[in-house]
Amino acid sequence: MTRTPKIIRTISELRKEVSAYRRTASEEATVGFVPTMGYLHEGHASLLKRSVSENGLTVLSIFVNPLQFGPNEDLTRYPRDEQRDISLAANNGVDIVFLPAVEEMYPQYPLLTNISVSSVTDHLCGASRPGHFDGVAVVVTKLFNIVQPDRAYFGLKDAQQIAVITRMVNDLSIPVEIVPCPIVREQDGLALSSRNVYLDAEERAQSLALSRSLAKAEAWISEGASANELARLLSDEIRKSPSADIDYVEIVSYPDMQPIEGIDPLRNARNAILIALAVRYGRTRLIDNKLVNPIEAGELVCSAK
Ligand SMILES: Nc1ncnc2c1ncn2[C@@H]1O[C@H](COP(=O)(O)OP(=O)(O)OP(=O)(O)O)[C@@H](O)[C@H]1O
Numbered sequence: 001m002t003r004t005p006k007i008i009r010t011i012s013e014l015r016k017e018v019s020a021y022r023r024t025a026s027e028e029a030t031v032g033f034v035p036t037m038g039y040l041h042e043g044h045a046s047l048l049k050r051s052v053s054e055n056g057l058t059v060l061s062i063f064v065n066p067l068q069f070g071p072n073e074d075l076t077r078y079p080r081d082e083q084r085d086i087s088l089a090a091n092n093g094v095d096i097v098f099l100p101a102v103e104e105m106y107p108q109y110p111l112l113t114n115i116s117v118s119s120v121t122d123h124l125c126g127a128s129r130p131g132h133f134d135g136v137a138v139v140v141t142k143l144f145n146i147v148q149p150d151r152a153y154f155g156l157k158d159a160q161q162i163a164v165i166t167r168m169v170n171d172l173s174i175p176v177e178i179v180p181c182p183i184v185r186e187q188d189g190l191a192l193s194s195r196n197v198y199l200d201a202e203e204r205a206q207s208l209a210l211s212r213s214l215a216k217a218e219a220w221i222s223e224g225a226s227a228n229e230l231a232r233l234l235s236d237e238i239r240k241s242p243s244a245d246i247d248y249v250e251i252v253s254y255p256d257m258q259p260i261e262g263i264d265p266l267r268n269a270r271n272a273i274l275i276a277l278a279v280r281y282g283r284t285r286l287i288d289n290k291l292v293n294p295i296e297a298g299e300l301v302c303s304a305k
Pocket residue numbers: 035036037038042043044046047153154155156157158181182183184185191192193194195196
């Protein structure tokens with residue numbers, strides 16, 4: 001569905017548009033929201049399509065949030081292409097693209113307010129990117145306050161992010177339903193990510209080690225691997241790509257994100273388990289994951305509102 005979206009850069013104008021929609025639309029009409037950092041790809045498009053199919057109004061935000069980048073991370077070189085993003089939004093039926101400048105979002109910088117979700121951030125990206133999820137929690141809360149959506153759509157590629165946001169929304173009674181959406185992959189298995197553009201041809205070829213190792217995980221679990229053995233098998237498989245620099249390979253419960261203890265072999269687990277990877281190729285850090293027993297995970301993570 002093609003539609004020319006409204007391009008909005010200020011909080012006040014965005015609020016005005018969404019209120020006008022709510023005033024004129026029927027009572028059951030809902031607002032769907034897809035927060036992103038732009039440089040959109042088919043993973044983002046899948047979230048937009050889902051929102052457009054489930055809501056009367058879909059708002060896409062594009063904002064590279066400085067609060068969630070560490071001092072040595074890629075904030076300044078993060079890929080951007082506003083015109084291409086607006087075309088992708090139009091091709092997917094988005095009604096409003098919200099494109100605030102940093103000064104619009106954070107007129108008083110640095111902020112004096114922080115939101116810190118504990119425990120679910122102890123491992124994986126929470127441990128390897130200190131402060132990252134505080135920055136995500138602040139910007140997502142701020143965006144929720146601006147857009148006031150009924151539903152917000154997030155990709156399971158960032159599974160820990162969904163766990164953090166769902167817990168925050170439940171803890172703080174933020175009135176929004178969090179909708180987790182499946183990981184979209186290239187045909188050869190690489191999870192789509194804006195950062196894939198950083199990879200040179202050799203790194204791109206080697207990066208298949210992430211999805212290849214995850215594809216083997218189910219067989220290793222059926223064969224009786226424990227969590228530690230599975231982590232070792234995955235790491236050995238990833239290291240077959242010689243430039244891989246493993247940040248983490250972790251097996252945790254989902255969505256509480258705690259190391260698996262007392263379940264051996266892992267195939268005896270009845271609750272959802274997340275197998276999560278972060279691997280560097282040169283200057284590019286890639287993440288990927290696989291949910292085991294995902295039906296339980298779906299029930300657990302969809303509980304907000
Ligand atoms: N391959 C994918 N499949 C499904 N959803 C995705 C995929 N990649 C990103 N998303 C989701 O899109 C939303 C916005 O993510 P973001 O703009 O950071 O894109 P990204 O490709 O993950 O970027 P990055 O390379 O910075 O990790 C998040 O909810 C994220 O989980």
